[in-house]
Amino acid sequence: MILSILLVIPLLSFSNHIYGVFQIDIYQNLKLILQVLIIVFTMAIAIQSYLVFTHLLSNQTLYIGNLFFVIALLELVNLVFSQHHLTGWSFMDEPLHILTRLYVSFGFLFIILYPRKRLALKFRWLTYGSSLLFTIISIFLAYLAANTITEQGIAGIDTVVHLLSIxxxxxxxVIVGKYFKKVPKRSMWLISAAASLIVSDIFFMISQDKNTICDFSALIYQFLAFYFFLKAIYYTTVEKPFQQLLKIKKDLEQSQQELRFQAYHDDITLLPNEHLLLKTLKDHLQINSLQKAAIAIEIDRFAAIRSSIGISNSNKMMKLVAERIQAIVPPHYFATKLREEQFVIYVKEVKNIEELLQFCLNLKSMMKDPVQVQLFPLNGNLNIGIALYEGKWTGEELLMHAQLAMQEARQIPQRLLFYKPYMSKGIADRILLEQDLHKALENHEFHLVYQPQVNLKTGSIESVEALVRWHHPMRGFVSPELFIPIAEESGLIIPLGEWILETACKQAKIWEQEGLPPFKVAVNLSLGQLFQQDLVEMVEAILVRTKLQPEFLQLEITESMTMNIDQMTQLLHELKALGIQIAVDDFGTGYSSLSYLKDFPIDCLKIDRTFVRNVPLNPNDEALVSMIISMAKHLRLKVVAEGIEEVEQLAFLSDGGCDYIQGYLFSKPISPKEISETFSDLHDHVRVILTRLRHTDDFTI
Incomplete structure (x- = not known):
């Protein structure tokens, strides 16, 4: 546009020299070519607007098409009348030129000012038909003007029209410039067209003769103006929609890729999900005869952790674990994440069993360092199951067998198992039991029994341990060893643990009201409860509701829970501040550092029954028990020995300085009613046994 406007300077400055280069006939032929091109461009705009109106249905598109349809017809008539063999009609040239210029300038301004709206398709035929009629009327008006107005009058009108056009x-x-930032390309073409028409009007105004360079230059700029108009219309109706279509296509392809990624990947870890895993297994299992395998992995007791720290923090933990797995997965291993919060790794080629075992050991080693989730340094052991592919299995069966092996691995210390056919037999029963467990608490199918703990020095029952029992309406008695792990995995241990704690505290208060001497009630805490954000508040609220004095409540944690020393230290100190007592259950069976004994506010150690069972038959167990008792004495901790069933075991522990005894030798776990009714008989039974051992020293807690 700038170059075309700058061209005005040499045309005005050297008009005579430039015009003298060619003969008059050559200029006449060039003017004829320009006029033809102008007709072609204006008709192209009219036809293009006519065609695209079907899709756009815009009034502006339709009116622009009609405007340039009229201009094209008038220019065509003017071209015909101006030819030499029709000189008798040459008088029509100026009136038609005046009308054309007036229609272009005023018509386009009217169109951009007129509000945009949608029109029905029928308006296309109506308006184009009206434009044809309007053209005929315009030719008739030009004829009347040519025959009624003098040449000087027409020249004056021509000047006024050009001024109005400018x-x-x-x-x-000015109007189009306001939209330059919004639609820069279209605005640029329209401004260029308007500027070219202004230059063209100037040349027409200063032209004294049609055979001068100014008149020829005016046609050039008129041609440029219509070219710019065509570019603007083409950009608006063809190029821009096409670019938008390409963008929509690109966005659609990107959306399809994103949808495909979402369909085949986990939202949290971004690992491939079970859909992609099953598809991969279906496509690859039968390809070759190489040994293949599936490794199923879960974070031990993750359901309990999730119910304790919340969904957001548990998702962060899962993502961090996924990153650790990805960091050590070999190239021919395919790591995925299932909806059940499990990881499955498909091994496309098993070179040897040792390779699989070493990889699984690496997985377990990577979890030695706690997973830091905000303020929670979380320790998580992994349960791992491995299934080696057999040719008759489907992909779903391979996956299911790996998961079965993983579930069985929960029950063993190594937490790692290969799939065996026997594992498939009990899975259905386990699933049914988990479903029943959801209803058991609501249906009041649980009850507590209590096992007395005897002070060896005084011979009195000073505490009892609360143990939960489940009487299933169809199955009868269900062992805690069976339903407690299921409760922990499913997260039901949280409401169940709260019920156990409140029921035990209520019962302790009931015994006190019945006149029994006050004694402690010991309640086990699960790992899931320890991760409860409101555990301390919950314990305090239960003590307030049951009106039990805090010193008569003892909470027991297992040694394996003490791995996260920093978090556990703060939690136990908060619980200890309530006035309750803390005991470490199953001492000696865990794998924690003993440094927690000096950091935790512990009152008591409970020696696991596995050490007591072979005393005094096994010298190694005797040495371990003696060491635990000695260490506890030096740390000023009380010691409780569990699982005492024989007098010989009692004698060894008594001689070793054990403080409390718990086991079938004195009493099995019994109901609250039996405690109330047989409390004196229980003491008599205890005294009979202790008298045989001649324990007469006085001791009080």
Whole structure:
């Protein structure tokens, strides 16, 4: 546009020299070519607007098409009348030129000012038909003007029309310029067209003769103006929609890729999900005869952790574990994440069993360092199951067998198992039991029994341990060893643990009201409860509701829970501040550092029954028990020995300085009613046994 406007300077400055290069006939032929091109461009705009109106249905598109349809017809008539063999009609040239210029400038300004709206398709035929009629009327008006107005009058009108055209084009430039930032490309073409028409009007105004360079230059700029108009219409109706279509296509392809990624990947870890895993297994299992395998992995007791720290923090933990797995997965291993919060790794080629075992050991080693989730340094052991592919299995069966092996691995210390056919037999029963467990608490199927703990020095029962029992309406008695792990995995241990704690505290208060001497009630805490954010508040609220004095409540944690020393230290100190007592259950069976004994506010150690069972038959167990008792004495901790069933075991522990005894030798776990009714008999039974051992020293806690 700038170059075309700058061209005005040499045309005005050297007009005579430039015009003298060619003969008059050559200029006449060039003018004829320009006129033909102008007709072609204006008709192209009219036809293009006619065609795209079907899709756009815009009034502006339709009116622009009609405007340039009229201009094209008038220019065509003017071209015909101006030819030499029709000189008798050459008088129509100026009136038609005046109308054409007036229609272009005023018509386009009117169109951009007129509000945009949608029109029905029928308006296309109506308006184009009206434009044809309007053209005929315009030719008739030009004929009347040519025959009624003098040449000087027509020349004056021509000057006024060109001045009006310049004013209209300036207004057009100002209006279009407001939309330059919004639609820069279209605005640029329209402003260029308007500017070219202004230059063309100037040349027409200063032209004294049609056979001068100014008149020829005016046609050039008129041609440029219509070219710019065509570019603007083409950009608006063809190029821009096509670019938008390409963008939509690109966005659609990107959306399809994102949807495909979402369909085949886990939202949290971004690992491939079970859909992609099953598809991969279906496509690859039968390809070759190489040994293949599936490794199923879960974070031990993750359901309990999730119910304790919340969904957001548990998702972060899962993502961090996924990152650790990805960091050590070999290239021919395919790591995935299932909806059940499990990881499955498909091994496309098993070179040897040792390779699988070493990889699984690496998985377990990577979890030695706690997973830091905000303020929670979380320790998580992994349960791992491995299934080696057999040719008759489907992909789903391979996956299911790996998961079965993983579930069985929960029950063993190594937490790692290969799939065996026997594992498939009990899975259905386990699933049914988990479903029944969800209803058991609501249906009041649980009850507590209590096992007395005897002070060896005084011979009195000073505490009892609360143990939960489940009487299933169809199965009868269900062992805690069976349903407690299921409760922990499913997260039901949280409401169940709260019920156990409140029931035990209520019962202790009931015994006190019945006149029994006050004694402690010991309640086990699960790992899931320790991760409860409101555990301390919950314990305090239960003590308030049951009106039990805190010193008569003892909470027991297992040694394996003490791995996260920093978090556990703060939690136990908060519980200890309530006035309750803390005991470590199953001492000696865990794998923690003993440094927690000096950091935790512990009152008591409970020696696991596995050490007591072979005393005094096994010298190694005797040495371990003696060492635990000695260490506890030096740390000023009380010691409780569990699982005492024989007098010989009692004698060894008594001689070793054990403080409390718990086991079938004195009493099995019994109901609260039996405690109330047989409390004196229980003491008599205890005294009979202790008298045989001649324990007469006085001791009080």
């Amino acid at each position: 004013i209209f084009q300036v207004i057009t430039i």
